[in-house]
Amino acid sequence: MLTSTQRQLLRVISGSGPLSRTDLALQMGLSKAAMSGLARDLIDLGVLHETETVYGQGRPSVLLDLRPECAFFVGVSLLEDPAPMVLSDLNGNIIARQTMPFSRDPVAIANLIKECLPKLLDGRPDIAEKLSGIGIALSGFVDEKQANCVQSTLLGWQDVPLAKIVSEKTGIETFIENDAKAIAVSEKLFGTAREMQNFSVVSLGDGIGCAHFVDGKLYRGNHGGAGEIAHCTIELGGLPCRCGKRGCLDTIASMKAIKEMSRAEGLSCTSISELEEVAAGGTASAIRILHKSGAALGLAIAHLIQMNDPGMILITHVEGSFDGLFGTVMQQSIEANVLPRYAGQTPIRTRLVDTDIWSRGAASIAAHNFLIGPNLN
Amino acid sequence: MLTSTQRQLLRVISGSGPLSRTDLALQMGLSKAAMSGLARDLIDLGVLHETETVYGQGRPSVLLDLRPECAFFVGVSLLEDPAPMVLSDLNGNIIARQTMPFSRDPVAIANLIKECLPKLLDGRPDIAEKLSGIGIALSGFVDEKQANCVQSTLLGWQDVPLAKIVSEKTGIETFIENDAKAIAVSEKLFGTAREMQNFSVVSLGDGIGCAHFVDGKLYRGNHGGAGEIAHCTIELGGLPCRCGKRGCLDTIASMKAIKEMSRAEGLSCTSISELEEVAAGGTASAIRILHKSGAALGLAIAHLIQMNDPGMILITHVEGSFDGLFGTVMQQSIEANVLPRYAGQTPIRTRLVDTDIWSRGAASIAAHNFLIGPNLN
DNA sequence: ACATTAAGTTCAGAAAGTGAACAAATCAAC
C-alpha cells in the first residue's frame, strides 16, 4: 500500500508527464531532500523509473515517469453485446482483448469475468501477479464509492452491489462506473485531458452521456447525476422521451433520435454518415434533421459552457458523424449561444470512438483507483 | 500564521458545527493524541473555545467551536450607491455598519475604504487589533487569486488589481470577489449551506447571478466564468441582450427585464410585487409576463440541476418577488424539466435579500481566506 | 459503592519533512 505522499507524487506525474525530482519537489511543495527519498522508494517499488536526461546549464536533470508495466488492469464494458474485456497497463495501452457473453445477472457477470480472466492473462504469469484492479463500465447511476449501481434502465438494476460481487468472486479489487464518467477518467489519465483540471466529456451515441472533471477530480454530483445533459429540455413540448418528459436533448440529438427522425421522414438511412450523404445530395428532409439535431446539441453544450466554464469540451462520436453538416451546425450553435466574449475560448475537441473506448474507460477506473486511491483528502 | 492541519480543523468545524475532540480526530483522520495538542494550541491562540458539554455513557464530551470574536472582517459592496461597508465577526454577525460614496476609480475606492475604517472600528481598539481582512464584492469577473478584477462592465474595468491597491493603502489583507460567488461563500460559511458540499446559488436581482460550490469548494471555472447562467439562451431569437446575443435568461427573468416587459405592456409597475398584485387582480398581460419569466428561470435552473446535480439550490430574491405567481410558476417549471426520477430531490430554498447581503458576502470572502487560507492543497 | 463506558491527556518513539552542506554532472569562457 502506498502512503498519501506517494500517491500525491503519482498524481502529479500522471497529470504533468515526466518530471525531474527538483520539479516534482517544487510542484508538491516538498524539499529536495524529501523528494530524494520518496523517489528512491518508488523506484525500488518498481512504480517509477528514470527516463530521459535533460541537458541545460548545470547538472542535467533526470526525468522520472510512471513505469507502465508496474500494474495492470482489466476493463469490462457492459454496454455492448457481447461484452468486451481488455487488459491494460498504467498508460492505457491494451495488452490483450477478449469478449464475454452479455448478461444482466450480476452473479452471472461475476462468473463470466472470472472465467474470462485466465484467457486474458494467458501465458503471462508476470502480468497476472501485477493485476491491480478490475473496472466495469455500465449505463446507469453509480454511487460515489464506485461500488454500487444505484439504478440502470438498460440493465434493469436497482441498488446492485456489483463491485463487491465481482471482487469476491475474482479476489481482485473491483470498481464500477457510469459510461460517460469512465470515458472522462480515461481521457484524464490516458488521453488529451491529462493536464486539464476542468473539462467535460460529451459522449454521443445511441444515447448522450456527459461527465465533468472539476479541479482535477471527477465530479459525480449530489445523487450521482451530474452530467445528465441528455435530459435537459431543449424543445418545450417536443417529442416524448423515454424519461417521461418531453423535448429532452435525447429526443433530438442522440443517434437513436436521428435515426428515428429520418425513418419518420421516409428516409432509409441507418447511420448518420448515410444521412450526411443524402443531405449533401440536397434532400431537404435530411438537411432539416441534421440542422435540428446539430443545433440542439450545440445549444446544450453552450448551456454547459455558460454554467460551468470548462477548459475544454471533448465530444466522442462514431465514424462519419462529425465531418459534415451535423458537426458544422453544432459548432455554429455553440458559438452563437455562449457569451460573445467567451466565444471560441473553450476548445471543442472531438474524438472518434474506437472499439476499445468503453472497455479502456472501464480499465481506467481501476487505474485511477490505483494511482489516486480511494481517498483524496 | 496557522499550519495546514490547524486550517483543516477550522474547515471541519466551520462545515459541521461544534464537535468534540474525539469526533474531530475521527473526521480528520488523526489520532486522539494529535487532536489533543492541536486543540490546546488553538484554544490558547483564542481561535477555538469549549462550548457545550454533551452527556452520554462514559465521560462527557466537550464540544469545540470557533470563537466568533477571534477575528474580524470588513466587507464592502461595490454593487450599491452609496457603497455599504460592514464589520463582521467569524460567524457573520454584523458588528457595525457604514456607507461610503460610490466610486469607479480603484485608487479612490482604496482611499474611501481607508477613511471609513476608523468610523467602523470606532472606539473598539480590541477589534481593530484583530481585523484580519477586507473583502470586496463587485459585479464582474475576478481571477482565481481573488486579487484582480479581470473585467467589469458595471465598473468599466479591465484587469484592475484592486486587492493589491486596497491592501497597500490600508495595510490589511484584501480579497475581491464576484457578487454571486460572494453570496455563495457567505451561505457556505454563515448560512444554510454550511454542511453542504455541493450547491448552487442563484441571485435574482436587476441581473441574474449564479455560483457553484463543488466538493466543498467554490468553483470558479476555467476563465472565472462558472455560473454565468444569465446568458444561457432560453428563447431562440428572443430579445437582444446587453451581452450581444438574443434571448438570454437575463432578457426574460431578471428584475430589469420584468420591469421592462411590464412597461412595454403599458403597465405602470415598478416592482415585481406590484406586478404580482396586478396579476392577482386578473390583468392578462401581467399574468403573461410573470408566467413567461418564471417559466424561463425555472427552465434554466432545471438545466443547472440536470448538468450538475447540486445538493441544493438557493435563490436569493427581493421582497415580494417569490410569494406569488412568479415563484409558483418557477417551481413548476423546475419540476417539469428535470428527470422525473429526480423531481423534488433537489431542495430549492429561497432567501430574502436583506440590506447587508452583499456587504456580508464581501466580508465572508475575507473570513473564508482566514479560515481556509490561500492554498487548500 | 463499584463496574462500565467513553473522553481526553501524557509520553516515548516512529515517521516524515527541513536546511545546510556537499557531491556530481554538465556548460561556458578563457
Add this chain to the structure above:
DNA sequence: GTTGATTTGTTCACTTTCTGAACTTAATGT
C-alpha cells in the same frame, strides 16, 4: 584543456508532527 559557474540530486543531523499504549477523568447504570 582547465577552471568557474550552475544546477541537480544526495546525505545527514535535527525538527515537527503524528501514533499507540497506558493512563486519568468524569460521567452512567446497577
